[in-house]
Each structure stands twice: as C-alpha cells, then as structure tokens.
Amino acid sequence: MVADEDKVFKALADASRRQLLDRLYAKGGLTLGELCEAHDMSRQAVTKHLVLLEAANLVVTVKRGREKLHYLNAVPINEIYMRWIGKFERQRVQALFNLKQALKENDHEQA
Amino acid sequence: MVADEDKVFKALADASRRQLLDRLYAKGGLTLGELCEAHDMSRQAVTKHLVLLEAANLVVTVKRGREKLHYLNAVPINEIYMRWIGKFERQRVQALFNLKQALKENDHEQA
DNA sequence: TTGACATGCAACCGTTTGGTTGCATATATA
DNA sequence: TATATATGCAACCAAACGGTTGCATGTCAA
Missing domain, CATH: 1.10.10.10 (Winged helix-like DNA-binding domain superfamily/Winged helix DNA-binding domain)
Known part of the structure; x- marks a missing residue:
C-alpha cells in the first residue's frame, strides 16, 4: 500500500x-x-x-x-487525497493559525 | 506558477x-x-x-x-488540490463509468 | 504472402537525485 | 575567552531518471 x-x-x-x-x-x-x-x-x-x-x-x-x-x-489520486492530502487540507486554516501564533510567541521571546 | x-x-x-x-x-x-x-x-x-x-x-x-x-x-498542497487533483477527483465516478463503457464497447467490437 | 503500421524490448548516455564526508560559521554557556 | 552546540556550505559519489537509437514482434490489408 x-x-x-x-x-x-x-x-x-x-x-x-x-x-x-x-x-x-x-x-x-x-x-x-x-x-x-x-x-x-x-x-x-x-x-x-x-x-x-x-x-x-x-x-x-x-x-x-x-x-x-x-x-x-483517477482512483489512486483519490486514495492519496483521502489518506494524505486531505489530512493537510483539513488542517490548513488551523496550521496557518498555529504558524502565526508561533511567530508571535517567537517575537515575544526575542523581544 | x-x-x-x-x-x-x-x-x-x-x-x-x-x-x-x-x-x-x-x-x-x-x-x-x-x-x-x-x-x-x-x-x-x-x-x-x-x-x-x-x-x-x-x-x-x-x-x-x-x-x-x-x-x-499546507497552502501549496491545497493549491495543487484545487487546480489539479480536484479536477480528477470530481470526475472519478464519471471516469470509471466511461472506462466500463469503453471496455463494453471493446468487447462488442471483438465479438 | 508481403509490406506497412503500431507497439515492445534493450542497450546506451548525460543529468539529476539522494546520500556521504569534511570543514566553516554562528550562537550559547562555563 | 574558551568550548560546546546548531547549523551552513561544498565537494564528491553511486544510483536513478529521462531521454535516445536500433532492432524485434505482432497485426492489418493489398
């Protein structure tokens, strides 16, 4: 697989x-x-x-x-989407939020 | 791009x-x-x-x-999905139908 | 059957890839 | 300052990749 x-x-x-x-x-x-x-x-x-x-x-x-x-x-493409890309896609907004949050925290640490 | x-x-x-x-x-x-x-x-x-x-x-x-x-x-993954993989995904069922149809037609031609 | 057409197989070749090792640089800490 | 730690850079190497050419095989049609 x-x-x-x-x-x-x-x-x-x-x-x-x-x-x-x-x-x-x-x-x-x-x-x-x-x-x-x-x-x-x-x-x-x-x-x-x-x-x-x-x-x-x-x-x-x-x-x-x-x-x-x-x-x-197209089935294999679908499978990849289901079990791999979809995971990242579903978390995209959340990940962006986490990134911004981390950058902010990093700013504070350096300040 | x-x-x-x-x-x-x-x-x-x-x-x-x-x-x-x-x-x-x-x-x-x-x-x-x-x-x-x-x-x-x-x-x-x-x-x-x-x-x-x-x-x-x-x-x-x-x-x-x-x-x-x-x-x-994850943004680039999302972009690829939007403009490339999604296209195939959306057509997946239709493509399978087309494939079966083609195989059927091929059978008839060979018979 | 013979010739044309569609595809298959294999050897070869330059470039890219994925990895290594060795050394350099930058930062933290005693 | 001296030393350890975290990362950066460059040269090198074998294997994989993407392409070529030449020839073989299989199928259609005159």
Missing part, C-alpha cells in the same frame, strides 16, 4: 506524465501513437512514461488489435 | 520528505536536530530535503538564535 502510494507520487512528479494524464482526462481511449503526437519526444520516451503511469495504476490499457488504448484511472 | 507546481510535486515525490512533512504536521516548530533524530540519515541529508521543501514553500522556517524552527505550510 505504501509502496503503491510512493509509485503514485513519483509518477505525478514528472510534468510530461502529468500532461499525459491531462490528455487522457480530456479524452480517453487514445493510442500510444495519438499520445505521442502532442509530445515533443520519441515514442519510446512516451512509452516509458506510460509504463510508470500504468505501474502506479493511474492509467489502464486495453489492447485492440495492434493498438493499445489508454484510459485514465 | 507552473514551475512552483512542479516543485511541489517533486518535493512530495520522496518518501523521506513526506515523512518530514508528517512530523511537522504532528508537531510544528521542530529544529533541524530534532527532525534528524527520527530519520536514519545524516543531518546534511535531512537539510537537503528541508531545502527542497522550503523551495516548494511546503515548509516555513524561523531562526531563533542558533536554532532553526520548522513549520508545515
């Missing part, structure tokens, strides 16, 4: 891969060739990115004849 | 850095030394991680004497 989480974070760490997800968000079922068209790199580079996205379960594929259709799977 | 987004994603890509954020979430105002205690690496390694977290604006620091106090800043 934690290993999967790490895969997802690492998969999201690259701008090209986030772009691929954006494209699959806009339109599912694209082939490798179609995904390559919009990216300024070799087909093999795109393939490598897609392999990582698949490993992180962010992309699901279906083979149709000699083509491979790609679909976005 | 996009460059910042990239910094945040890259900062979150490392498990050690996420751990540091977790610790600062649990308790703010920790010094570098205190942050090092729980991690099985050299102080300088932790420093490097904190530098990246600061550059991504995920951690804010205050110097107090010879100590440096670290605080979590």
Whole structure:
C-alpha cells in the first residue's frame, strides 16, 4: 500500500506524465501513437512514461488489435487525497493559525 | 506558477520528505536536530530535503538564535488540490463509468 | 504472402537525485 | 575567552531518471 502510494507520487512528479494524464482526462481511449503526437519526444520516451503511469495504476490499457488504448484511472489520486492530502487540507486554516501564533510567541521571546 | 507546481510535486515525490512533512504536521516548530533524530540519515541529508521543501514553500522556517524552527505550510498542497487533483477527483465516478463503457464497447467490437 | 503500421524490448548516455564526508560559521554557556 | 552546540556550505559519489537509437514482434490489408 505504501509502496503503491510512493509509485503514485513519483509518477505525478514528472510534468510530461502529468500532461499525459491531462490528455487522457480530456479524452480517453487514445493510442500510444495519438499520445505521442502532442509530445515533443520519441515514442519510446512516451512509452516509458506510460509504463510508470500504468505501474502506479493511474492509467489502464486495453489492447485492440495492434493498438493499445489508454484510459485514465483517477482512483489512486483519490486514495492519496483521502489518506494524505486531505489530512493537510483539513488542517490548513488551523496550521496557518498555529504558524502565526508561533511567530508571535517567537517575537515575544526575542523581544 | 507552473514551475512552483512542479516543485511541489517533486518535493512530495520522496518518501523521506513526506515523512518530514508528517512530523511537522504532528508537531510544528521542530529544529533541524530534532527532525534528524527520527530519520536514519545524516543531518546534511535531512537539510537537503528541508531545502527542497522550503523551495516548494511546503515548509516555513524561523531562526531563533542558533536554532532553526520548522513549520508545515499546507497552502501549496491545497493549491495543487484545487487546480489539479480536484479536477480528477470530481470526475472519478464519471471516469470509471466511461472506462466500463469503453471496455463494453471493446468487447462488442471483438465479438 | 508481403509490406506497412503500431507497439515492445534493450542497450546506451548525460543529468539529476539522494546520500556521504569534511570543514566553516554562528550562537550559547562555563 | 574558551568550548560546546546548531547549523551552513561544498565537494564528491553511486544510483536513478529521462531521454535516445536500433532492432524485434505482432497485426492489418493489398
């Protein structure tokens, strides 16, 4: 589970891969060739990115004849949100308050 | 803005850095030394991680004497959620539906 | 069957990353 | 002032990353 989480974070760490997800968000079922068209790199580079996205379960594929259709799977993103980002988000206002409070206390200590 | 987004994603890509954020979430105002205690690496390694977290604006620091106090800043996480993850999250159910639909259509084509 | 098309696999390569060690600097305290 | 403590800076290194090129495999269509 934690290993999967790490895969997802690492998969999201690259701008090209986030772009691929954006494209699959806009339109599912694209082939490798179609995904390559919009990216300024070799087909093999795109393939490598897609392999990582698949490993992180962010992309699901279906083979149709000699083509491979790609679909976005947002579930892992949801999971990360639920068990990680949401925690910070829910505490955002509180954390800001704590920070300001700490800075204020620090001011007093230095004064 | 996009460059910042990239910094945040890259900062979150490392498990050690996420751990540091977790610790600062649990308790703010920790010094570098205190942050090092729980991690099985050299102080300088932790420093490097904190530098990246600061550059991504995920951690804010205050110097107090010879100590440096670290605080979590969840704002960038919130921004990423707002303008990136939320998009996918909102479409999650719809995307699953689309995927199933596509698989069904694919079945029909192959049959 | 033959040729074109879509994808897969593997070797290679420069750069970035995550870590180390050694030394320098700044601050607190006896 | 002298010494211990907390942090900063820089050089170095192995491994991972993001990309390339070349070739192999599988599938459609004439």
